[in-house]
Amino acid sequence: MQRSQILPLIVACALFMENTDSTVIATSLPMIAQSLGEDPIALKLALTSYLVSLAVFIPISGWMADKFGARTIFRAAIGVFMFGSILCAMSNSLGAFVGARFVQGMGGAMMVPVGRLVILRSVEKSQIVSALAYLTIPALVGPVVGPPLGGFITTYFDWRWIFFINIPIGLVGIVLSSLFFEDIREEDVAPLDIKGFLLSSFGFAALMLGLATGGRHLVPEAVSYGCVAAGIAALWAYLVHARSVKYPVLNLDLLRIPTYRIGVIGGSVFRVGIGAIPFLLPLMLQLGFGYDPFHSGLITFASAAGALIMKTLAKTILSRYGFRNVLTFNALLGAGFLAASGLFTSATPQWLMLIVLLVGGCFRSLQFTGINALSYADVSNRDMSSATSLSSVAQQLSLSLGVTIGAFALETANVFNGGKALGAQDFWPAFVVVGLISASSIMWMVRLTPDAGAEVSGHAPISARKATASAIADQKPVD
16 A cells, blocks of 8 residues: 555544544534533534634644654544543533543544644655545544434434544554654754744634634623633734734745635635534424434434535546536535425435535535645645644634534524524524525635646646647657
8 A cells, every 4th residue: 555545544542532423523513512401502612612622733743743743743643532432421410521622623623623634744645636535535434424413312312422433543543653754853943933823722712712612602691702812812912913923823825826816715614604504404303303313313314415425526526527526516516415404304215314414525525625726726835734633723703603603593493583492494594694604715726827836736737738739749750
């Protein structure tokens, strides 16, 4: 097996663990809320606290890998994630559960970004799409088995057991990385921008905490508004600070690279809508339609199954049509199938739900593969750690914002419908809102040039193909 195949499969152990964990939690949220005596919507904090933790610690993941070695940080991150999983299983209150999820996020912040950095630095540009596909194919097994597995454990045993799934997977990841990872590090590492790290960390955490706690689920409304204001102020201070230092913790100058800028910003807009799915869909099936967690998981897994299928076709599609055509047209398809989930009712046949989620998962998977590959198409190896850090922060913030917007739309619809217990009629407006947000990402994708990322995708625009054909035709045979 080639190196471009082995490394992604090792990192996939971490991604499998992270994705399985997030999907089993999403399926089990209503039951966890009941066990902790909380409103199900309040459990959005369990999702957002993890994503906020990622956004806080990802900025220094690249620096720590360069300084202490990628293998060392990768193994330590898996250990922290496993410890956070144990804390989740032991939680008896919403505050403890949210805190345990934050600890998990500390491990996740280093785990997958550092692993991805190893891959990006170890393979040729032309192999990036294939390497990322090898990374995500095994990892997508997590979302496929996660919903039915988490639903089964929650329905027939106890939700706390779902967190112990991570322990054997984490141990496998530690062993494999010890055997096959090189301890890649930089000889000349720039000093850590401590002030920038503190400003960005506080800004991201306060902003997302303020948005997530809106609705009086954990803190008074005034505290939520105060957190939002403080977060915005800290992030503005970071922008000012970043212009005055040589090595900022988040290198915003990378956004001057057109393909990177469009991949990060346009991709983040698309992810805002997609980030709401793990929150909205299980709640709709269980609270709106009366499904138990197990049967809910048997339906929601279809989306991940579709993503798994598409990963085998992504390279061919991108090579044939190029980044601009695929990412522009496919954004509308992915967003359309997302919004279509809001049309489900308790009378909708389950086979129809499965088809919509399966096909929608295919389109969303293609979009993510394209966005991830495009973002690094024109980034040098020297800047790769900074690029992965900034891209990963944007990704996690957009997913967290998706949960927050989805929850806000759901609460708003519930108020207009009388403010009683959540019902099926409350969900369709939320799906429409997040679907429209994802669709708006095409405003960025249409800005790509026809040959954008051609070295990575292998796509040659029509003009280039005609020029090549003409050159061949003009060649004279050699005597």
